[in-house]
Amino acid sequence: MPSSRRPTYAPAKRTKRPDAPSGNGTDAAAQSSGMPGGAGNDVITASRSIPDQASPQQLKEPKAAGATVLAFPEPKGRRRRKKVLLAVGTVLVLVAGLLAAAVYSPMLAMRTISVTGTRLVTPAQVQAALEPLRGKPLPQISDDDVRGLLGSLIQVKSVSVEARPPSTLAVAVHERVPVALVKQGEQYQLVDVDGIQLATTDDPASASLPVIDGGAGAIGQDLFRATAAVLGALPADVLAKLSNASAQSVDAVELKLVDGQTIVWGNASEKELKAKVLAALLKAPADPKNPVRVYDVSVPRHPVTR
Numbered sequence: 001m002p003s004s005r006r007p008t009y010a011p012a013k014r015t016k017r018p019d020a021p022s023g024n025g026t027d028a029a030a031q032s033s034g035m036p037g038g039a040g041n042d043v044i045t046a047s048r049s050i051p052d053q054a055s056p057q058q059l060k061e062p063k064a065a066g067a068t069v070l071a072f073p074e075p076k077g078r079r080r081r082k083k084v085l086l087a088v089g090t091v092l093v094l095v096a097g098l099l100a101a102a103v104y105s106p107m108l109a110m111r112t113i114s115v116t117g118t119r120l121v122t123p124a125q126v127q128a129a130l131e132p133l134r135g136k137p138l139p140q141i142s143d144d145d146v147r148g149l150l151g152s153l154i155q156v157k158s159v160s161v162e163a164r165p166p167s168t169l170a171v172a173v174h175e176r177v178p179v180a181l182v183k184q185g186e187q188y189q190l191v192d193v194d195g196i197q198l199a200t201t202d203d204p205a206s207a208s209l210p211v212i213d214g215g216a217g218a219i220g221q222d223l224f225r226a227t228a229a230v231l232g233a234l235p236a237d238v239l240a241k242l243s244n245a246s247a248q249s250v251d252a253v254e255l256k257l258v259d260g261q262t263i264v265w266g267n268a269s270e271k272e273l274k275a276k277v278l279a280a281l282l283k284a285p286a287d288p289k290n291p292v293r294v295y296d297v298s299v300p301r302h303p304v305t306r
Helices: 025-033 056-060 076-104 123-129 143-152 215-219 221-233 271-283
Strands: 008-011 044-047 112-116 156-164 168-175 180-184 187-191 197-201 242-247 253-257 262-266 294-296
Touching (some): 123 143, 180 221
Parallel strands (some): 112 168
Antiparallel strands (some): 008 044, 242 253
């Protein structure tokens, strides 16, 4: 772009020629008039000022109107990352909002308790124990909360909890299994393999369980646990055929069938295998001429009948 600045002219300094005569009339007239005189004696020069290199401050100042600024486009990869991060952030915010609404919403408050799997306890007992949870949002109710409230019901061994929106809590109860009756006075106590008393009955025939005479108080804790462990390994159909169980030692557990037959069990080792062998022997056809009086499964791989 052409500069608007006009050139300045300055007369060049005259150099006196050594051979030029002094006091020349022409030179004097030229000097007095201020005009250049004599061809070759005066030289006209032109110059213009060149701006210094722009300072950093000038570089920062906006350019004059009409100047052209080149804007380089942002890389596609960076723009794509920004869009992805924005989308992910939006989704996370929405999910957090939905979770908060589900966890704390009164619309999911528990109002109904469904109970299954009870025999020794009643559904009403379970519902009464879980009453403190009523009105609490279903997502906030955990298995530990339910187990803690049912701890007072000794018959309950474990539970499974399922939330059924909008307001139902389904509780599946897994009870302890009674394996024997222990006579205490005129009543019989139903006990499990750990000797925990689960219920009482006046009629032992209603329970279809063998009787351990005297219980742990009469035969000792070790013998009682060994006998209860054997009974706990028997299938329900075999257990229903037993009349009583006894033990002279932890290695000499014996069972009596309602038909009067004796089962020599031995100790509590390999009780699962012994239970399978005994079940198979009891299903074998009976020989009226040679009725079996004793089933010996103390060595389960070589059972004996006599």
